[in-house]
Amino acid sequence: MDWLQLFFLHPVSLYQGAAFPFALLFNYLCIMDSFSIHARYLFLLAGGAALALAAMGPFAMLVFIPALCATVLICSLGPQDVHRWAFLFQMGWQTLCHLGLHYTEYYLQERPSVRFCITLSSLMLLTQRVTSLSLDICEGKVEGASRGLRDRSSLSEHLCKALPYFSYLLFFPALLGGPLCSFQKFQACVQRSRNLCPRRSVWVLPWRGLQMLGLECLKVILRITLTAGAGLTHCQQLQCIFVMWSTAGLFKLTYYSCWILDDALLHAAGFGPGFGQSPGEEGSISDADIWTLETTHRISLFTRKWNQSTARWLRRLVFQQGGAWPLLQTFAFSAWWHGLHPGQVFGFLCWALMVEADYLIHTFASLFIRSWPMRLFYRALTWAHAQLIIAYIMLAVEARSLSSLWLLCNSYNSVFPVVYCILLFLLGKRKHTFN
Structure with a gap:
């Protein structure tokens, strides 16, 4: 029963529950049009960073680094290459982290840190979003930003182009769980106005x-x-x-x-x-x-x-x-x-x-x-x-x-x-x- 007891602890649910007030606040501010589009992306990104630090502690860097690298790859590679490299990098990074879990469990014979297990779960969800977005770019469903880092635009313009992708990879409602949300849906929801709020919800x-x-x-x-x-x-x-x-x-x-x-x-x-x-x-x-x-x-x-x-x-x-x-x-x-x-x-x-x-x-x-x-x-x-x-x-x-x-x-x-x-x-x- 030891592994059953570990399974039922579910600290992730506690952090998901703590994120509810901020999710409702974000939705309310969007409905009231109190946010600019960039402010909405930043709110979701900051919420994701705060939730990651609260749930994972120092292990949060294992999620921040691949999210940042995936954003750079998406903004710098062409549609034909972005999926292959994003997939290889993300799965390679995730595999290395899983090998660390194997080393702890099977070689050291120690129970892994709960925060590290939460980090691995979040990395798996991050892999879904990275590969889903790269496939969308490769198939032409989403317009890539491959020229965003090559032209002569200012640094602020480069960051503005990369912000939606980075925010999508780390937005807090999907950081620790939830069904996969496509980038198209994410972008449409962030940019919605007060007229798009069904009463049945x-x-x-x-x-x-x-x-x-x-x-x-x-x-x-x-x-x-x-x-x-x-x-x-x-x-x-x-x-x-x-x-x-x-x-x-x-x-x-x-x-x-x-x-x-x-x-x-x-x-x-x-x-x-x-x-x-x-x-x-x-x-x-x-x-x-x-x-x-x-x-x-x-x-x-x-x-x-x-x-x-x-x-x-x-x-x-x-x-x-x-x-x-x-x-x-x-x-x-x-x-x-x-x-x-x-x-x-x-x-x-x-x-x-x-x-x-x-x-x-x-x-x-x-x-x-x-x-x-x-x-x-x-x-x-x-x-x-x-x-x-x-x-x-x-x-x-x-x-x-x-x-x-x-x-x-x-x-x-x-x-x-x-x-x-x-x-x-x-x-x-x-x-x-x-x-």
């Missing part, structure tokens, strides 16, 4: 608060149930299945609560759905589509809906770039982005196999299961099986040591992914008949 924050309250009550019930029983270390036979399911349920409820809080903070600052939507831009999404995640019987649909903005980002960054085995490449990159811990490597590889098996199994079933009673039975059976496989993957990814991973793999829970692997092998031979 008033009820969003109370609704988010009620959702979080309900999730916290469910977490208390599950935590009491799990504490009263045996853990994976002491469970016996089929009891391990219930332990795995309830433990994964605690993880999911914690993620849902954090995502709702992050979404509420963005909305409080004026970056929620309905604000600054460009005509050709995909709609804003929330990472916590709880109903779909808990009712779907398809692992592939769960994968697309779990942390939706990150799933879209991975699809755009890796999956849609072509090449062989795009699904495997996407999950391999996700393991790299998360830090390449042993449990993450095993978990994401298993996840890729389960998604591939899911496509084949449901394609096969749609061809041979016709009657509605059989379809209903099939859906119930695959829902239970999918939820248990997802719980297995979640515990593998969250495992912080090889011993925890071995306990999971050596339990009865491994039967569920093994069944899908066998079906993947058997149905893969008949794949041409499905096509």
Whole structure:
């Protein structure tokens, strides 16, 4: 239970909650047109710097340095080169920081600083924004500033051109969490006037608060149930299945609560759905589509809906770039982005196999299961099986040591992914008949 207790501390939520008054103040001043555009960018940037220093302490420099370097690259490189260099620099920097965490955990056998863990989480989100912005510039969706540092403009003009990019990379509502906000949406929200404030947005924050309250009550019930029983270390036979399911349920409820809080903070600052939507831009999404995640019987649909903005980002960054085995490449990159811990490597590889098996199994079933009673039975059976496989993957990814991973793999829970692997092998031979 040691790693569970560490997971539930969640100091990030405290800092996110402390940022709410400043988010509401920013939104109010924008609605009242009390800010110039440059003042708005500076407010968001200063808030991000203050929040980083409060949450990360001296480790905040590990976020400031790559944000500054990414801004310089964006302002100095052409559209054809900016994405490649921004991606290599940002992932290289993040990987070095993750290696520092590996050194602390696996070599020194010490628990890492909470502030350092918050810094790594913020770096991962920074990587999303850097690569999303560089892809937008590369694809022509955002006009780059590659000539901004080459012409004979004054220093103040150079800084004004770089300010929106730097502010976007460090703006405080998305510094520690939240769904990925595109640069186009960010810019449109910052430049909005008082006429762009939907009345329906008033009820969003109370609704988010009620959702979080309900999730916290469910977490208390599950935590009491799990504490009263045996853990994976002491469970016996089929009891391990219930332990795995309830433990994964605690993880999911914690993620849902954090995502709702992050979404509420963005909305409080004026970056929620309905604000600054460009005509050709995909709609804003929330990472916590709880109903779909808990009712779907398809692992592939769960994968697309779990942390939706990150799933879209991975699809755009890796999956849609072509090449062989795009699904495997996407999950391999996700393991790299998360830090390449042993449990993450095993978990994401298993996840890729389960998604591939899911496509084949449901394609096969749609061809041979016709009657509605059989379809209903099939859906119930695959829902239970999918939820248990997802719980297995979640515990593998969250495992912080090889011993925890071995306990999971050596339990009865491994039967569920093994069944899908066998079906993947058997149905893969008949794949041409499905096509």
